[in-house]
Amino acid sequence: MEMETLLKYEWGVMMPEFIILGVATILSLIDLFMPKDRNRRPLALFALTGVVVALVSLLSLLSVDVTSILGDTFRLDSFAKAFKVLLFLGGALVLLLSLHYEPQEGLLYRGEFYYLFLTALLGAMMMASSGDLITLFVGLELLSISSYILVGLRKKYALANESALKYVISGGIATAITLFGMSYIFGFTGTTNIKEIAQYLNETVDLGHQYVLALAFFLTLIGLSFKLAAAPFHMWAPDVYQGAPTPVTAFLSVVSKTAGFVIVLRLLVSVFAQIPAEGSNSPSMLLSLQDYIAFLAAVTMILGNTIALKQRNVKRMLAYSSIAHAGYVLVAFATLSMFMFDAVWFYLLAYLLMNFGAFAILQVVSAQSQSEDIQVFAGLYKRSPMMAVAMAIFLLSLAGIPGTAGFIGKVNIFLGAFVTEPAHYVLAAIMIATTVVSYVYYFGIFVQMFFRPVEDKRKIEWPIGIIVVVAVCAFGTILFGLFPSIAYDFLGQFDHFSDFLQ
Amino acid sequence: MNEPYFLSLLIFSPLLGILALSLIPKEQEKTIKMIGVLATLPSLLLALFAFVKHLNGYDLSQLTERREWIHFGKFSFLNETNFTIGYELHIDGLALVMILLTTLLATFAALASTSITKEWKGYFMLFLLLEIGMLGVFAASNLVLFFIFFEITLIPMFFLIGKWGYFEKEKAAYSYLVYNGLGSAILLxxxxxxxxxxGTSNVAEIHRIFTDPVAQMQMVSPISEQLRYGLFIALLIAFGVKLPIVPLHRWMLRVHVQAPPAVVMLHSGVLLKIGAFGLIRFALGLFPGQFQQLSTLIVILGVVNLLYGAFLAFVQNDFKMVLAYSSVSHMGIVLIGLGSLNEAGVQGAIFQAVSHGFISAFLFFLVGVLYERVQTTSLDRLGGLAKVMPLTAGFFLAGAMASLGLPGTSGFISEFMAFLGLFKVNPVIAAVGTLGIIMTAVYLxxxxxxxxYGPAKQNDRVSDLRGMEFIPAISLFALIVLIGIYPNVLAAPLxxxxxxIMNGLGG
Known part of the structure; x- marks a missing residue:
């Protein structure tokens, strides 16, 4: 490529990525040259500043029209903008959590801990913006590899080693499957550019190839379900969540999952929505395959919610709960209604707030008692009433009780499920039934917090970073629960992501 | 005269109490209890004010409130108003009566709550939150808003049962949560x-779309005849859990026995009536055709409720269980009245809902008084109360008389009207149903x-009714008699x- 064309690109649209990349590089250099005994906590604040600056630069790009640079491999459309906002929010909250993270044996690699979050975030951002299979895959791998290291960062803790190994192996398998699926798409079309793929398949598809394309679809979806922690690739989640440092767990359950949905929507919708289906029943191949997505969503919700019932370890319980929530978002995807993008985005926002809040409180409470058993919450209302109330808000939102963001998110998903013709009654019924099942385990924590006597009488110290996270999340959960129009007005400017396929 | 904030004020005034309570240190028992009682008064006064004005011909539609709230996705190809959810409040005579019932019982239950022995602050905050939820349910004219208030009653009740209840309180709380969670899920x-x-969730608007053939064309997606049946049956189940209709009643027995009596006053007096209210407002109001088709089924369900509750109440050994099954039985009469689908029947059903609200609150108030003194409600261990606590025993007898439908009490007029309605349409079933009335007298x-009567089995040093306890006891009894001898006080606003409703059924 010539220097001249390279310079002509509007590099400005990649500003947020450059900021994160720059901060991550500087952090790694500082970490390298900093004396070993120096306190590395301020690095987290530096990283946090980077994320905030990147968020501001992204907000300043909101009004920019669809731009694609680097031969259409990087595109900034409304989809990218909207989901990157979520990723940045998640990134900032994760850094606040990790600021105070202190495992019992001490954290040897604090510098890495902070900048690996940034590289992982960068990977997720690339996925949100990529218009090409190659960049999509590179982003995916950047996110995955950073998270593998993060999970295993507590080198002297047996569970962490176990979970890191499990994560790498199942992650490797999942990546291989995804790549296998993508290879079919590439083989058919001879290009890696998503737009060209879609055009090619739309114009020249031979209906006889439908089955091979369906195979490609399923392989990709199954491989990507690893990132979503959805069936059939959900088995890693409980073990990995349990062994990983709590901020990493929060990151995996929120940011990494959001990135997973980003890539699923980006890839599957743009490629397969354009292919005409065999027969004339449904206008596109994606629609003809929606029953299978619905099936995966149903299995995910049922598995997540029923197994969570039996967990005593709160981290594992939240792991199964996060599987269940992946199922709810998959419902929004499976219905393929006009509400799909809005519902997915809003639900992920609500999920980000409530899940981060819950993990923040869990992190402090479990560190205090050196245990993650549900009993550590016993009598929390007596020990720290405000935190118990905040936790109650998060759990109510996770359970989808009105007045919280989780409820609005669920209503929006239902709207999508019922507005289409034919409506998805069975899927919605499964979703609501499993939601009621989830009441039982979420309220189990309530019972501990409010009904049980205090087990551990020591006063809990709440670090400032955690307080900020809890306050932001609780405020957001209530705000978007009572006045969801704020979020919908923000989404309104994107006009339902109509530039998604342009 | 338009009153754009009246209803909001009425619903949310207990919030003032919650705020005040949050500022008070939790050891100050007296102050907390006083604020708890006082905080229920503003809504009571407002409700009374509206009720009296309405009796004098004030048009309630002037109280309607409407504000923009949520807008799901603005699509260029749809109407501007599609998928908007408003904050919409509206009351009619029925809602006003239910609101008055709620505010009255809330005040009495707050007075009865003085027997709560621990953590008064949390108790009263949840209690007032529960009141907000109950008031909102009756005033909401938007389905989503209705659902939100409906769920607001769920959470405080869970805590009130699970924390301040008796021995098996957590089991009861979970049972309550799962059953009602399922009911709300279906409703959602x-x-x-x-x-x-x-494309809308405003009740009146949906009603218009359903009945007006031109408006049906404006729907976002069509609603087929089968779907209407499906929705109607779903509503029947959702509110059937609340009411409760017989196979769905197990949770409510546990709640009656395990929850503190003051909470049961509200639970039995108001929360069960939300089931009746929902059936009237939504099942009958939005799907009159389906209701007509299935009215025999509803009547049969009602008779089953009536007889099942009556026979099981007869064999119970715990007085609270007797009252619990009696509630099941009495809610059967609501179903019978609704199912007969004529003016007398529907009026009887509503009367029964209100009357049972007062009677069961009255009886449970007395149960609370009794339990506080003798620590038991088991029939085997009670006896001779007439000698020890003559006033309490007298009130118990009066409550039982009202409950079994003695003429001159509210119980009589409601049962009479409901059966009058049923005899007009289905004399055979009605004849079977009267058996239940006889059984009621027997078990009570x-x-x-x-x-x-009989020999005194408990400590005879217990005191009778005293001080503040007279206020709820006498007022509730007076209300029961008032409705009994001057039913027009209810009939006029209804x-x-x-x-x-009758117009909706086609005359």
Whole structure:
């Protein structure tokens, strides 16, 4: 490529990525040259500043029209903008959590801990913006590899080693499957550019190839379900969540999952929505395959919610709960209604707030008692009433009780499920039934917090970073629960992501 | 005269109490209890004010409130108003009566709550939150808003049962949560379907779309005849859990026995009536055709409730269980009245809902008084109360008389009207149903006479009713008699509501 064309690109649209990349590089250099005994906590604040600056630069790009640079491999459309906002929010909250993270044996690699979050975030951002299979895959791998290291960062803790190994192996398998699926798409079309793929398949598809394309679809979806922690690739989640440092767990359950949905929507919708289906029943191949997505969503919700019932370890319980929530978002995807993008985005926002809040409180409470058993919450209302109330808000939102963001998110998903013709009654019924099942385990924590006597009488110290996270999340959960129009007005400017396929 | 904030003020005034309580240190028992009682008064006064004005011909539609709230996705190819959810409040005579019932019982229950022995602050905060939820349910004219208030009652009740209840309180709380969670879940599906298909969740608007053939064309997606049946049956189940209709009643027995009596006053007095209210407002109001088709089924369900509750109440050994099954039995009469689908029947059903609200609150108030003194409600361990606590025993007897439908009490007029309605349409079933009325007399007299006469089995040093306890006891009894001898006090405000329902049924 010539220097001249390279310079002509509007590099400005990649500003947020450059900021994160720059901060991550500087952090790694500082970490390298900093004396070993120096306190590395301020690095987290530096990283946090980077994320905030990147968020501001992204907000300043909101009004920019669809731009694609680097031969259409990087595109900034409304989809990218909207989901990157979520990723940045998640990134900032994760850094606040990790600021105070202190495992019992001490954290040897604090510098890495902070900048690996940034590289992982960068990977997720690339996925949100990529218009090409190659960049999509590179982003995916950047996110995955950073998270593998993060999970295993507590080198002297047996569970962490176990979970890191499990994560790498199942992650490797999942990546291989995804790549296998993508290879079919590439083989058919001879290009890696998503737009060209879609055009090619739309114009020249031979209906006889439908089955091979369906195979490609399923392989990709199954491989990507690893990132979503959805069936059939959900088995890693409980073990990995349990062994990983709590901020990493929060990151995996929120940011990494959001990135997973980003890539699923980006890839599957743009490629397969354009292919005409065999027969004339449904206008596109994606629609003809929606029953299978619905099936995966149903299995995910049922598995997540029923197994969570039996967990005593709160981290594992939240792991199964996060599987269940992946199922709810998959419902929004499976219905393929006009509400799909809005519902997915809003639900992920609500999920980000409530899940981060819950993990923040869990992190402090479990560190205090050196245990993650549900009993550590016993009598929390007596020990720290405000935190118990905040936790109650998060759990109510996770359970989808009105007045919280989780409820609005669920209503929006239902709207999508019922507005289409034919409506998805069975899927919605499964979703609501499993939601009621989830009441039982979420309220189990309530019972501990409010009904049980205090087990551990020591006063809990709440670090400032955690307080900020809890306050932001609780405020957001209530705000978007009572006045969801704020979020919908923000989404309104994107006009339902109509530039998604342009 | 338009009052754009009246209803909001009425619903949310207990919030003031919650705020005040949050500022008070939790050891100050007296102050907390006082604020708890006082905080229920503003809504009571407002409700009374509206009720009296309405009796003098004030048009309630002037109280309607409407504000923009949520807008799901603005699509260029749809109407501007599609998928908007407003903060919409509206009351008619029925809602006003239910609101008055709620505010009255809330004040009495708050007075009865003085027997709560621990963590008064949390108790009263949840109690007032529960009141907000109950008031909102009756005033909401938007399905989504209705659902939100409906769920607001769920959470405080869970805590009130689970924390301040008796021995098996947590089991009862979970049972309550799962049953009602399932009921609300089904209700949410119905609401989401209606919202998705019609594009609105305003009750009046949906009603217009359903009845007006021109408006049906404006729906976002069509609603077929089968879907209507599906929605109607879903509503029947959702509110059937609350009411409760017989196979769905197990949770409510546990709640009656395990929850503190003051909470049961509200639970039995108001929360069960939300089931009746929902059936009238939504099942009958939005799907009159389906209701007509299935009315025999509803009547049969009602008779089953009536007889099942009556026979099981007869064999119970715990007075609270007797009252619990008696509630099941009495809610059967509501179903019978609704199912007969004529003016007398529907009026009887509403009367029964209100009357049972007062009677069961009255009886449970007395149960609370009794338990506080003798620590038991088991019929085997009670006896001779008439000698030890003559006033309490007298009130018990009066409550039982009202409950079994003695003429001159509210119980009589409601049962009479409901059966009058049913005899007009289905004399055979009605004849079977009257058996239940006889059984009511049998089990109530058995239980109450067992307690009041015979040799004294408990400590005879207990005190009778005293001080503040007279206020709820006498007022509730007075209300029961007032409705009994001057039913017009209820019939007048309900007039237009019942006429509207009858018009919906096609005259």
């Amino acid at each position: 599906i119905v609401i989401a379907v209606l919202l998705a298909r019609t 007299l058995r239980a109450v006479l067992n307690m009041t 007039q237009t509501t019942i006429e509207t």
